[in-house]
Amino acid sequence: MDQNKIPQATAKRLPLYYRFLNNLHYQGKRRVSSKELSEAVKVDSATIRRDFSYFGALGKKGYGYNVEYLLGFFRKTLDQDEVTKVALIGVGNLGTAFLHYNFMKNNNTKIVMAFDTNADKIGTEIGGVPIYHIDELEEKIAGVQVAILTVPATEADGITERLVDQGIAGILNFTPARISVPDNIRVHHIDLAVELQALVYFLKHYPLD
Numbered sequence: 001m002d003q004n005k006i007p008q009a010t011a012k013r014l015p016l017y018y019r020f021l022n023n024l025h026y027q028g029k030r031r032v033s034s035k036e037l038s039e040a041v042k043v044d045s046a047t048i049r050r051d052f053s054y055f056g057a058l059g060k061k062g063y064g065y066n067v068e069y070l071l072g073f074f075r076k077t078l079d080q081d082e083v084t085k086v087a088l089i090g091v092g093n094l095g096t097a098f099l100h101y102n103f104m105k106n107n108n109t110k111i112v113m114a115f116d117t118n119a120d121k122i123g124t125e126i127g128g129v130p131i132y133h134i135d136e137l138e139e140k141i142a143g144v145q146v147a148i149l150t151v152p153a154t155e156a157d158g159i160t161e162r163l164v165d166q167g168i169a170g171i172l173n174f175t176p177a178r179i180s181v182p183d184n185i186r187v188h189h190i191d192l193a194v195e196l197q198a199l200v201y202f203l204k205h206y207p208l209d
């Protein structure tokens with residue numbers, strides 16, 4: 001199937017579906033209804049049916065979707081057969097938590113190296129990930145496709161520029177800085193403070209009951 005035909009909004013939900021279906025598969029389940037899926041991943045079932053039609057998966061009434069088929073499709077589409085190497089820049093509180101977190105459990109991405117400027121951290125390992133000095137970035141980063149930025153906001157621009165020069169494909173930016181990159185590089189921005197504030201705002205102004 002031509003992956004370019006999958007709308008971006010659908011593609012963004014793929015890892016969510018993938019994770020849930022993988023769990024079902026481990027439990028030995030062979031099929032799943034769109035209603036079950038909908039409740040588990042909190043996406044309405046009409047959207048799920050539309051998403052899945054792009055994957056060539058047509059649910060049968062009273063049967064649902066074939067878990068094996070969907071997993072096969074997701075693995076191919078998400079390139080789950082190939083490990084995506086990730087570098088983490090900034091081993092502070094947040095960065096350290098990520099190094100301890102096992103991303104491999106649910107998808108094939110792996111933090112293979114980390115960088116910092118703090119002499120106490122350089123040369124050590126956290127969660128099995130070696131920590132290098134940021135000055136070694138250019139020397140070490142070959143083969144890494146994605147970078148996670150957990151440095152202070154003031155450092156974000158300079159480091160981004162260096163990552164871009166080294167041919168990074170994507171950056172997950174946890175700093176509040178709005179970094180700019182050429183069009184062919186993808187940046188996803190996650191500001192936990194803003195997300196938390198937004199949630200509190202919604203709770204206050206749009207209560208669910």
Ligand code: ATP
Nearest residue numbers: 090091092093094095115116117118134151152155
């Ligand atoms: P966090 O924001 O993750 O809670 P923190 O409060 O522990 O972190 P910050 O000051 O935000 O610390 O810095 C995050 C990490 O980034 C620290 O470990 C710091 O040493 C590191 N750091 C600072 N400047 C750079 C840089 N230029 N390159 C790489 N790492 C850096």
